Amino acid sequence: MVRILSSLVAFFSITTLFAQTPSGEIPKLVVGITIDQFRGDYLEMFRHKFGSKGFNRLLNNGLVYSNVYYDFPNLNKASSITTIFTGANPSYHGIMAENRYLVDSNREISSFFDDNYLGNFTTEKLSPLPVKVSTIADELKIASGGQSDIFAFAPDASQALASGGHAASGAFWIEEENGKWATTTFYKNRQPVIDQHNRSGQSLTYTINSLTWRPAIDVNQYDAFPYTRNRYNFQHYLGPDKKDHFRLFKQSPYVNKEVNDMAVRLLESGSLGKRMNPDFLALTFYAGNYEKALDKNYSVEIQDTYYRLDQELGRLLDAIDASVGLKNTLIFVVSTGYFDEQETLPDGMVTSGGDFYPERSQALLNMYLMALYGREQWIKKYYDRQFFFDRKLLEDKKIDLREFQQRAAEFLVQSAGIQDVITSYQMLHGAYNQDVQYYRNGFYKGQSGDLFLRLQPGWRIVDPQSDQNVRVRNNAVVAPVIFFGSDIKPQRIERTIEATEIAPSVAYRLRIRAPNAAEGEILQELFR
Template sequence: MRFLRFMITAVVLSSGCAPTSNQKTPAPRLVVFISIDQLRYDYLTKFSLHFGPDGFNYLLNRGANFAECHYGHATNETAVGHATMMSGTYPYRHGIIANDWYDRSLRRKVYGTEDTLAPILGAKEYGKTDGRSPRKFSGTNLADQLKLHTGGQAKVFGVSNKDRSAILMAGKMADGVYWMDEKFGRIVTSAYYMNDYPEWMKTYQASKPLDKWKGAKWDMLLSPDEYPKSEKKFEQYYDVKAGIGGAFPHIIGSENDKKDKNYYEALMRSPFSSEALLELMEELMIRENLGDDAVTDILCVSFSANDKIGHMFGPMSREVMDITVRTDRYLARLFKFLDKEVGLNNILFVLTSDHGVPPIPEIIASRQVEAYRLIPDTVRQIAETEMIKKFGRLAREQRYVEVIEEANLYFNDAALAEKKIDKNIAEQYISTFLKNNVKGIDRIYTSQQLSEGRIPNDAISQAVFKNYYSGRTGDLFLVLDPYCIWSWNGKGTDHGEPQSYDNHVPMILAGVHWIKPGTYYQRCSPVDIAPTLAAILKIEQPNATDGRVLNEIIR
């Protein structure tokens, strides 16, 4: 009996099981936070037969997979999602209400990470509005809290193809944030983060790492029989960009044999930009020694090609299937590299997305589902014409309605003052008029409603409320009917609505010492990630967190 007890004890100790409550759980040496832009949750199930064991399945089999993860804000766009996933709060607190919004004091559109005080380093070609920083983000995120907790010892870096993704994930105190400029083909950062590039980055930039795919062929990774059938009649609605072509094989940057003209833009709309991002991440990991000591570091990585491809071809296309399957292989490469450098058992992983996407309207409409495109300036002109009918022509100002930007309609305050029109009256009048006369608009909220919290308790109304930030949100907030999108050129698809196809995203947390694996079906949100990681890391949560600690998955 004594021998039997000894053998059972030996087996348990050598089995590689997670630590019990009597064992001290080590802190992660590295948190790797992965965002895959425009990755709908259903892609993980729809394309699962084509995934290998070491990419998505590595996390799904070893991590906590939340099957009902939904954003709770209304404007499901890149800047909003990335700001939310790392802060644990919504736009009504962090202030990033959209990718762009209208600045009333400047009387122009501004970009969510635009900063005229933080110019791009090392290039004179950029203008003042090309400067980038997280200054428009209000408060702190998880990375900032880790910096504060460790007295600055923790290293925090962010990398992405898009500036807004890297910037809003890595926070205000990051050691470095790098992104890819598709106009000049450079890997860049801004003066917000540093005065000059480190020597390793100067050497890396000099090697022109983004140039190697000129003329490269993007063909189907799998047999053509594995992909959905391509319907020629819908190809006219693909938003094909110059330098990439409209069908497989896509030759990158070689339209009209002018390989350089559109090459960098085409590169960012191909899977090869994900390969470029992996190479950058690997170089940074080695040069900055991430995960090399007992102080937890954070690496934020956001893959943007999936989004750009999704906008062009839509979620039902062969191209979207192909980039998703390729992303599985890219994750496998990433995990293999991280295992070699840090050891997978020393890493806490998070994988999620910033938003989903609806089908191209013409394609879903052919399946007997109502779907429309609304052109923002056309809707603005309809509102303008009605204001003129109601209140008369302006003498000094040019227009009553300045712009519709990302579901926000902004009145011209000077025009209203010229005609002595109470803004609340204008809001109510145009809100009712547009709702009754423009097909595709589901509901409209006035800024007075939102500022006073006078809204219904349904999910869409609450999502709009969580998107309201005084001074940035428009005078009217327009919500479209399901499967309707804002469209500028009548092609491709777009996202940004409080609908399931836009807000349902993957959320997987994995780490052998910290996370209980399994599939979880309770409703949750990416705002739950930051408080959960804060609990695991034993640090203070970001300020004003809306999410909860996912106690059910913590070992």
């Protein structure tokens, strides 16, 4: 009887496996498009002004999921894009933010800092090694025996390194000091196309001198926001007499053209999608608000950004079709989240929230801990809504860390503006509940702090260390996920998917292993 049951189980397991085997040809090229600050509501609001070759082509002919969800706090471009390409949360992949705080040396560094590698066209020392797990691109490189080419282009280093992964042929970003396409010596292969561009007169180093951002079409056509009062022909000169002009350039829609130019140039060179093994191209675009647009003309400038991005996507899709064929290409488009909103309140408006001053909170907490444990500086740093304690001092004084954290948390949670405080001990050893698990997903041992603050919505964080004062919002902003090309059946699925489901689904479509820490389920609609 046991043998019969075992045989039946084996039979049904094999039957299920074959039923789920992906149909159709393996794509010759995968193009992963991530869009920083991309909003689904804006996409729908502005869509009537788009052409037929960009967003509308993707939405009408692709598999569209209505929303993507990131199951960890304090979303940022580094952690979210790493989650997309690894299929894992920061608790596994180790990238929690754009920068991280080193307690021992009391300094802030890039989350991708690596002193073992120099930069090309940059003084930064970076590598993808801080990503602790494999990516989709890594697994493709392994499956192809090193034959697949993998390239990543992005405005920022964190985006390029996370999407390119450990095995990229090249991962490039725009250096803010000189406008060149920079990379790291971690990647051994030199790329003539990029080197030639950097040394040519077409480099951003030279072309930025004549760049002025003006509306692409008549501003009166940017009518999606009915409350816009000042619809005028803005202009932003991006030349070198502006402070931080390359950084500001990366907040303008022209950065998408710069990224797209390199992608199209690579496609036209004929080096992608022309061999037996699939190749991979990762591109990151920007759809956020310009720092100088925090005035009454914001609604016009954000519509212009989306209008221009639509045109760039159309140009990219045409280049893919001409070079490889859209039917031979698997494309996915996903937002890295919307988290960079700067809110300007009308003069005289009073809200129910208030201002949270991290430095004051740190001083009050340290005074309380002094009263309990002695006159010492118990707190090393407040950083990114976390408190870091002096662990060595605690060890020297033989103070129990769990008790110390708990007492500090109980004191802080009574402060105005603080909704909850979660300790690192709770995340590693505490009883499970949904809130603790959510913060646990964004926690990485040895890098994260001792206390995590959950602030109340409506409160503004006034931090002298930052040039931006962020107002806390807990409401979700919808952002779609689109799969397109390579025998994808057009359909719209009205449900939210996890960001961790994207990587294993793409891997399954390629018939390779999922990244080694991928936690998400496979999206079944991709194979129907």
